[in-house]
Amino acid sequence: MGCSLKPFWLALILAANASAASYFLTVAGLGGEPDYEQRFSMLASDVDKILRTGPQNDKYVETLKGADATKVKMEAALNKIASQAKPEDAFVLMMIGHGTFDGTDYKFNLPGPDISGTELANLLNKIQAGRQLVVDMTSASGAVASVLKKENRTVITATRSGTEKNAVVFSRFWVEAMRDAAADVDKNEIVSALEAFQYAERKTADFYKEQKRLATEHPQVDDQQRASAFPLLRYGSASAVINDPAKKALVAKKEDLENRIDALKYQKSLMAPADYTKQLTALLLELSRVQAEIDK
Amino acid sequence: MRHIVFVAGLMAGQMLFAQSIDRAEALWRAGDFDGANNEFKALIARYPTNADYRVRWGQLFKERFNPEEAANLFGEALAINPKQAQALLGLAEIAEEHFDPKANEYAKQALEADPKLYQAHEVMALGALEDDNRKLAGDEAGEALKINPDALEATAIKASLDLLEDRESPWVTKIGNRGKGYETIAHLFEINRRYEEAITYYRKAISATPDLWTAHSELGITLMRMAREDEARKELELAYDNHYRDKPTVNTLRLMDSYSRFVTFKTPTTVLKLNAKEADLLRPYVQAEVEKAMATYEKKYQFKMPVPLQLEVYPDHGDFEVRTMGMPGIGGILGVTFNNVIAMDSPSGRPPGSFHWASTLWHEMSHAYVLMITNEHVPRWFTEGLSVHEETAINKDWGDRLIPDVIAAIRDKKLLPVATIDRGFMHPSYPQQVIVSYFQAGKMCDFISEKWGEGKLLDIVHAFAKSTPTVDVIKQQLGMEPEAFDKEFLAYIDKEYGKTVAGFEDWTKGVRGMNQAMKDQKYDEVIAKGREIEGLYTDYVENGNVYDFVAEACLKKNDTKCAIDELGRYSTIGGRDPDTVKKYAKLLEDAGRKKEAAAALERLNYIYPQDMELHKRLGALALDLGNTSEGIREFQAVIDMHPIDEADSHYNLARAYKAAGRNDQAREEAVLSLEAAPNFKPAQKLLLEVSGESGK
Numbered sequence: 001m002g003c004s005l006k007p008f009w010l011a012l013i014l015a016a017n018a019s020a021a022s023y024f025l026t027v028a029g030l031g032g033e034p035d036y037e038q039r040f041s042m043l044a045s046d047v048d049k050i051l052r053t054g055p056q057n058d059k060y061v062e063t064l065k066g067a068d069a070t071k072v073k074m075e076a077a078l079n080k081i082a083s084q085a086k087p088e089d090a091f092v093l094m095m096i097g098h099g100t101f102d103g104t105d106y107k108f109n110l111p112g113p114d115i116s117g118t119e120l121a122n123l124l125n126k127i128q129a130g131r132q133l134v135v136d137m138t139s140a141s142g143a144v145a146s147v148l149k150k151e152n153r154t155v156i157t158a159t160r161s162g163t164e165k166n167a168v169v170f171s172r173f174w175v176e177a178m179r180d181a182a183a184d185v186d187k188n189e190i191v192s193a194l195e196a197f198q199y200a201e202r203k204t205a206d207f208y209k210e211q212k213r214l215a216t217e218h219p220q221v222d223d224q225q226r227a228s229a230f231p232l233l234r235y236g237s238a239s240a241v242i243n244d245p246a247k248k249a250l251v252a253k254k255e256d257l258e259n260r261i262d263a264l265k266y267q268k269s270l271m272a273p274a275d276y277t278k279q280l281t282a283l284l285l286e287l288s289r290v291q292a293e294i295d296k
Numbered sequence: 297m298r299h300i301v302f303v304a305g306l307m308a309g310q311m312l313f314a315q316s317i318d319r320a321e322a323l324w325r326a327g328d329f330d331g332a333n334n335e336f337k338a339l340i341a342r343y344p345t346n347a348d349y350r351v352r353w354g355q356l357f358k359e360r361f362n363p364e365e366a367a368n369l370f371g372e373a374l375a376i377n378p379k380q381a382q383a384l385l386g387l388a389e390i391a392e393e394h395f396d397p398k399a400n401e402y403a404k405q406a407l408e409a410d411p412k413l414y415q416a417h418e419v420m421a422l423g424a425l426e427d428d429n430r431k432l433a434g435d436e437a438g439e440a441l442k443i444n445p446d447a448l449e450a451t452a453i454k455a456s457l458d459l460l461e462d463r464e465s466p467w468v469t470k471i472g473n474r475g476k477g478y479e480t481i482a483h484l485f486e487i488n489r490r491y492e493e494a495i496t497y498y499r500k501a502i503s504a505t506p507d508l509w510t511a512h513s514e515l516g517i518t519l520m521r522m523a524r525e526d527e528a529r530k531e532l533e534l535a536y537d538n539h540y541r542d543k544p545t546v547n548t549l550r551l552m553d554s555y556s557r558f559v560t561f562k563t564p565t566t567v568l569k570l571n572a573k574e575a576d577l578l579r580p581y582v583q584a585e586v587e588k589a590m591a592t593y594e595k596k597y598q599f600k601m602p603v604p605l606q607l608e609v610y611p612d613h614g615d616f617e618v619r620t621m622g623m624p625g626i627g628g629i630l631g632v633t634f635n636n637v638i639a640m641d642s643p644s645g646r647p648p649g650s651f652h653w654a655s656t657l658w659h660e661m662s663h664a665y666v667l668m669i670t671n672e673h674v675p676r677w678f679t680e681g682l683s684v685h686e687e688t689a690i691n692k693d694w695g696d697r698l699i700p701d702v703i704a705a706i707r708d709k710k711l712l713p714v715a716t717i718d719r720g721f722m723h724p725s726y727p728q729q730v731i732v733s734y735f736q737a738g739k740m741c742d743f744i745s746e747k748w749g750e751g752k753l754l755d756i757v758h759a760f761a762k763s764t765p766t767v768d769v770i771k772q773q774l775g776m777e778p779e780a781f782d783k784e785f786l787a788y789i790d791k792e793y794g795k796t797v798a799g800f801e802d803w804t805k806g807v808r809g810m811n812q813a814m815k816d817q818k819y820d821e822v823i824a825k826g827r828e829i830e831g832l833y834t835d836y837v838e839n840g841n842v843y844d845f846v847a848e849a850c851l852k853k854n855d856t857k858c859a860i861d862e863l864g865r866y867s868t869i870g871g872r873d874p875d876t877v878k879k880y881a882k883l884l885e886d887a888g889r890k891k892e893a894a895a896a897l898e899r900l901n902y903i904y905p906q907d908m909e910l911h912k913r914l915g916a917l918a919l920d921l922g923n924t925s926e927g928i929r930e931f932q933a934v935i936d937m938h939p940i941d942e943a944d945s946h947y948n949l950a951r952a953y954k955a956a957g958r959n960d961q962a963r964e965e966a967v968l969s970l971e972a973a974p975n976f977k978p979a980q981k982l983l984l985e986v987s988g989e990s991g992k
Contacts, residue, residue, distance in 0.1 A: 182941035187976035202940050210906075212647055261974050277967065284970045285987060288980035295977070 020088045021058045023081045023129060024051050027074055028065035029097025029138065030109045036167065040096050041065045043175050047094060050178045050233070060084070071113045075123060082126040091129035092232065096171045099138030101162025106143040108136070117147040124148065133193050133230050137171035140164060145222055154230055155222045156197050166216040173203035178233055190234050194227035250294045257287040316342075317349070327539070329360050347373040351382045361542035363390045381410035388419045397723040399423050414443035414450070421453045422480075426487055427719045428675060428766075430457055452480035460488060461763050462673075475505025479514065486518060487722075489679075490672040491634055494518050509540030517548050521619065521634040523567075523606050525552060544618075551618040558608075565590065567606040574611060574644055574906070576936035580929055581905055582609065585654050589661045592690070597665045597754060603636050605664055607657070611642040631656045633663035635672070644906045649873040654902035655694040659683040670761035677717040677737045678760060682753060684738025685745065693870040693899070695738075698796065698835035701728040702735045706789060707797045711736050714785070715767050715778045743788045748774060799832035806832075810845045822849035823858070830865070837871035844876060856883055867896055872903050878910065890917055894926075908937045915948060924956035943973035950982055959986045 028044035031037030048063040062077050064070075078093075085091055098109040106117035124132065132153040136144055143162025148155045158170035177183040177191065177199035184191050185198075201219045208215040221227050261283050268276050320335035336353035343349060354369030367390050373383040388402035400423055403416040410416075421436035434457055440450035451470050458465030459481060471477035482497035498515035501508055516531030532549050535541075559575045561568040566586055570578055586607060594600055610616035619639040620632045630651060631640030638660040643653045662683040666674055687695035705711060710732065712720050717740075719725075720733030744752055752773065759769045770778045796803075806829035813821040826846035837843065843866035850858035863871075863880035871877065877900055884893035894917040900910050915930030931949040939945045950965035963986045969979040 182939075182944060185941055185943060185973065187943050187973035187979075199940050210648060258974060265971070280971060281963075281967050284967055284974060284980075285983060285989070287974055288970075288984050289989070291975065291977060291980050292984065 020090060021060060021085070022090045022092065023060045023085050023127075024062070024092045024094070025074075025077050025081060026051075026061075026063045026065075026094040027069050027096070027108075027110075028063075029069055029095065029099075030111050032098060032109070036098070037066070040171075043096050043171055046175050047096075047178065050175075067111055069110055071110050071115045074110065074115060078123040078127070082123070082128070085127050085129040087128050087130040089129040090131040090133075090230070091127050092133045092135070093124070094135045094137065094174075095141075096137050098167065099136070099140040099144070101140040101143040101165070103162070106140060106147065106162060108138060117144040120144070121147050124153070125150070131230060133227075133232070135174060135193075137168060137174055139166055139168055139217075141168075142218075142220060145220060149222060154193055154226045156193065156227070157220050158217050160218040160220045164217050168204075168217045169207050170200055170204045170217055170219050173200035173207075176200070176203065190231045192228050193230035193232050194221065194224055196232050197221045197227060247294050250290055254287065254290045254294065257283055257290060261287065317352075320352070324356055329356065332356055345376055347376040347380045347383065350376070351380060351386065354383070354386055358386060358390065363393065366390060379409040381406050381413050381416075384409060385413060385416055385419070388416060392419050392423055395426065395723055397423075397725050412443055414440040414447050417443070418447060418449035418453070421450060423723065425453055425456060425484060426722050427716075428722075429716075430460075430765075433457060448474055448477045449480055452477040453484075456481050456484040459493075460484065460490075471504075473504045475501040475503075475508040475511060477501075478504060479508065479511045482511070482514065482518075486514075488672070489634075489667060489674075489676075491518055491522055492672075495522070507538070509535045509538050512538075513540055513542065513545045517544055520548055520552065521637065521639075523608075523634075523637045525555070528552070547618045551615050554612075554615060562604070565601065565604055567604050569606065569608040571609070571611050571642065574642060577905065577933055578609065578642070580932070581901055582607065582653075582657070585657055585902075586661070589658050589690075593661060593665045596750075597669060597757070599665055599669050601636060601665070601668065605661070606637045608637070608639045609642045610639065611644045613641055613645045616641050616645070631660040633660045633667065635667050636664055638664060643904050648904040648907070652694055652872060652903050653905075655687045655691075658690055658694070659687050662686040666757055669757055673763050674757065674760040675718055675766055676721045677714075677733070677766070678741075678756065680721065680734055681737030681739075681741040682757070684734055685741035685753070687738075688742075689745075689750075693868060694902075695870075696735070697837055697870055698735070698793065698833075699731070700800070702732055703793070703797055703800050703833075705729075705732040706793055707800070711786065711789070713778065713782045714740065714770060718766075739789060739792075740785060743785050744774070746788075747784075795831075796833050796835075799829075803829050803832040803836075807840060807842060807845075810842065811840070814845055814849065817852070819849035819852045822846060823853075826862075834869055837866060837869060837873075841866070841871070843869075843871060847876075847879075856887060859883055860887065860889075867899065872899075874900055874904050874907060874910070878913070881913070885917065890920055893917055894921060894923075905933065906937070908934055908939055911937070912945075912948070915952065919952055919955055922955075924952055927952035928956060943969045943976045943979065945969075946972065947976065947979040947982065950979065950986070954982065954986055962986045 024047075026044050026047045028040035031040050044063050044065040048061060051059065051061045060081070064073055064077065081091060095108055100107050100109065100114075107114035108117075108120065124134065130152055132150070133156070134148055134153060135156045136148075137158045140159060140162045141157035142159040142164060145155050145157050158168040174196060177196040180199070183195050183199040185195055197219065204217060204219060205215065261280070264276070264279055264283060271279075316335055316339050320332050320339065323329075323332035323335060333353075333356065336349065336356065339346070339349045340353065350369045350373040354366040354373065356366075357363070357369060358366035367387060370383040370386040370390075373380045374387075377383075384402050384406035388399050388406055391397075391399035391402055400420055403419040403423075406413050406416040417436045417440035421433045421440065424430075424436060425433035433453055437447075437450040437453040437457075440447040441454070444450075448471070451467050455465040455467035455471065455477075458467065468481075478497045478501035482494045482501060485491075485497060486494035495515065495518055498511050498518065501511040502515065505511070512531045512535040516528045516535065519525075519528035519531065529549070529552055532545055532552075535545050536549060555569075557572055558569050559572050561570070561575075561579060561583070563583075566583070568579065568583060568586070570582070586605065590601070590605065608619075610619075616632075616639060620629065630646075631638060633639075638657075640653070640656055640660060641651060643651055645651075660683070663679055666679045666682060684695060705728070710726075710729075712733070717733060717737060720729045720736070724730050724733070741753060744756070756769055756773050759773055764772070767778050770776065770781050774781060776784075806825055810822050810825045810829075813819075813825060823846050826842045826849070830842040830846070843862050847859040847862040847866070850856075850862060860880070860883050863876065863883065867877060867880055877896055881893040881896040884890070884896060894914060897910055897914045897917065900907065901914075905911075911930045911933040915927050915934065918924070918927035918930060928949065931945065931952050934945045935942075935949060946965045946969035950962045950969060953959070953962035953965060963983065966979050966983040966986060969976060970983060973979070
């Protein structure tokens with residue numbers, strides 16, 4: 001979905017990128033047993049490592065795991081981000097571990113006291129960042145989606161409700177999406193939150209299918225369009241090109257071609273297949289030539 | 297006064313009894329089964345110690361498709377009266393219907409309780425005939441006929457004894473217009489895999505007794521097995537509409553409804569029926585393998601299939617099971633053949649690594665040829681044995697590995713004489729006997745091939761085609777008595793597996809020791825121990841195998857060559873775990889041994905092709921090695937699995953086409969890649985290149 005909107009959103013993202021910062025907080029909660037403890041810490045370390053790759057000047061990364069992942073430290077980290085983040089900034093919270101839901105309250109299991117969904121919402125609401133993404137990858141996380149819902153916040157959960165209580169595998173595949181170039185399906189050198197979600201969702205479903213097990217988790221995203229516009233990770237040189245004044249005319253031509261391709265794709269179902277393919281091929285060839293010029 | 301009241305009460309009770317049992321029977325006769333059931337229930341509540349009522353109630357359940365409840369009631373009756381002959385007979389009949397060897401035991405007890413109960417002789421005759429013990433079958437049927445010269449089952453069994461040996465039978469006319477007798481003949485043809493004759497006799501049964509719904513149902517199921525779906529549906533629906541709704545009838549109708557989700561691909565010699573959701577992916581692999589097997593078997597068996605071979609592949613094991621319901625000795629099987637029609641599990645229907653679909657396909661296709669060559673006149677043991685033999689004849693790492701149950705059977709001397717090996721399939725006397733019998737029959741064919749030459753197996757096929765019994769075939773074709781054959785065969789088994797059988801306990805202890813050493817990170821000890829014991833039981837490649845332990849220990853020591861060698865042994869011996877094989881391939885690839893890496897991955901296409909990573913890696917290796925046709929096939933497989941990364945997948949296929957010089961198709965794929973991701977630079981570059989603009 002959202003193909004025709006992508007260039008517009010991408011432009012917004014990239015325009016915002018010049019002065020905006022991104023804040024990342026990753027928390028690996030209580031494992032309860034050595035195997036889970038190790039697994040959660042390892043996933044959090046992987047996320048940390050991925051986020052710390054590349055230039056750091058616009059990126060603030062904090063990771064809490066093991067004994068450090070207490071409620072007090074998580075509150076402190078969120079309060080610190082609240083004191084620094086500005087409306088033009090982006091904020092990403094990733095939660096890995098076990099969650100519980102008693103029918104009323106969701107809780108993220110941490111060493112010592114847990115943090116409830118309501119407490120979390122109150123802390124997040126203090127953060128001014130204009131674009132927020134919360135990825136709650138715990139069991140029962142579906143219960144927190146409505147509690148965290150906010151206009152400028154995309155909420156992704158590993159389960160569709162609080163009644164899906166088994167340990168999840170979604171987190172493993174979310175982290176994989178952050179590593180695997182295949183997650184960047186439109187090859188714009190940005191992995192959006194939606195791309196990462198769809199990658200992890202598909203891999204989660206395949207996991208249960210392959211294991212011949214009944215799926216006990218059904219990942220959810222509350223707003224696909226907003227998720228598609230949220231750049232989780234950038235790599236490559238896409239943004240550098242935009243800022244090169246010498247190539248502005250080519251970039252403008254490229255954007256025009258991209259828009260025409262999107263418009264054509266929108267018309268696909270109304271066109272004769274041969275005509276569609278002919279026009280698409282011509283536009284793609286032209287776009288390829290322009291890109292080759294830009295890359296010279 | 298109280299006395300009078302008591303008498304009156306007793307009389308009322310007797311009257312009620314008379315009314316209730318009569319009413320129960322009347323309702324049953326009238327087809328009001330729920331009403332009859334309620335009457336029996338009331339009777340049992342009133343007369344809890346009456347064994348006879350429980351037996352009749354049990355018989356009602358037995359007739360109305362609930363053998364479990366029937367057996368419970370017969371058991372309750374026997375708890376009240378251990379000599380209740382009808383209850384014993386009921387248990388014997390239920391056991392017989394499920395090919396349970398206890399049938400004979402119950403039948404004998406029934407005869408002890410009532411020596412005139414000729415039906416017990418009929419049960420024993422039927423069991424003997426299913427075991428291909430024709431003499432005993434004739435004797436038991438004869439005993440039944442002595443007691444009741446009109447005994448229908450016994451008459452049908454007598455007739456079957458002649459008909460199965462292709463002789464006209466005077467007993468057939470004695471059946472007269474009693475359809476049930478023809479139904480028994482049909483059943484015996486069916487379990488001997490003589491489906492066309494079974495169909496003929498089911499039709500005869502229906503002609504004699506048009507409302508014999510069991511025969512309509514059985515006919516429908518047999519027609520379905522032979523892929524004659526329209527006729528099958530007609531018979532099954534007729535049975536269903538007349539309230540004959542046992543599990544096989546209902547489930548077969550459901551299965552046939554599910555065929556709308558299948559797609560059929562036809563060639564002049566094959567019909568391939570695949571589930572739509574995996575048809576694109578599987579078709580190239582399956583079609584190629586079917587054609588390869590046909591070419592091999594045509595040459596080897598010197599026989600050309602007179603009709604197209606039909607293969608149905610089921611991703612849902614439940615659907616496949618419906619295809620095999622009511623067939624003896626097939627619990628846990630992966631494929632089944634009805635003459636030219638083969639049904640089998642899809643690799644997606646089983647956990648990855650647990651099922652070698654190509655091996656199963658070759659196994660079933662051997663059946664198809666042998667059944668056609670012999671006009672279905674072949675004993676179960678031989679056709680299974682030959683099929684098992686063919687699996688490893690085509691490729692040593694195919695087929696089943698030696699499992700602990702078989703080792704135990706060899707150790708405990710449970711292998712059967714060749715004269716009676718069919719019993720191991722038809723009426724297994726211990727849970728794993730069917731699997732052991734598959735192994736034994738396969739090894740018997742291996743033994744024959746090694747001692748008398750591969751051609752002897754075909755000679756035996758032709759001997760069976762003449763309806764020659766096993767004992768005579770052994771004598772005529774191998775020139776020895778069956779007992780001498782058994783002796784030599786056991787010596788052959790001992791030579792091949794004696795070391796494993798004798799060393800099994802040591803091997804088990806050794807694996808436990810390796811497990812502990814691995815936990816203790818004593819990697820040198822793991823490697824040394826592994827090398828010491830892996831020769832004791834080379835075939836073990838399941839979880840906790842020696843190869844895995846040793847390879848892991850090698851990797852912990854950063855000794856890649858050692859790990860490659862060990863995983864190479866695992867792969868050669870038939871290890872099938874996809875993750876382990878992919879790890880092996882990666883080590884080979886990293887060591888620059890790309891050709892071997894590709895060969896290792898290629899094996900997985902025959903095991904679990906529903907693996908996108910496999911196809912992607914194999915495709916890349918194939919292109920690196922200049923094998924463009926394999927590269928195209930593998931990258932096409934990725935696309936057929938509906939990948940997340942469409943752009944990259946179409947781009948890879950475009951690369952493969954370009955490498956093969958098929959620029960038009962390369963261009964189409966590049967466009968598809970860019971349709972998904974217009975800014976995908978590698979695809980843009982490739983599009984320019986195949987459009988002749990690479991230099992611009």
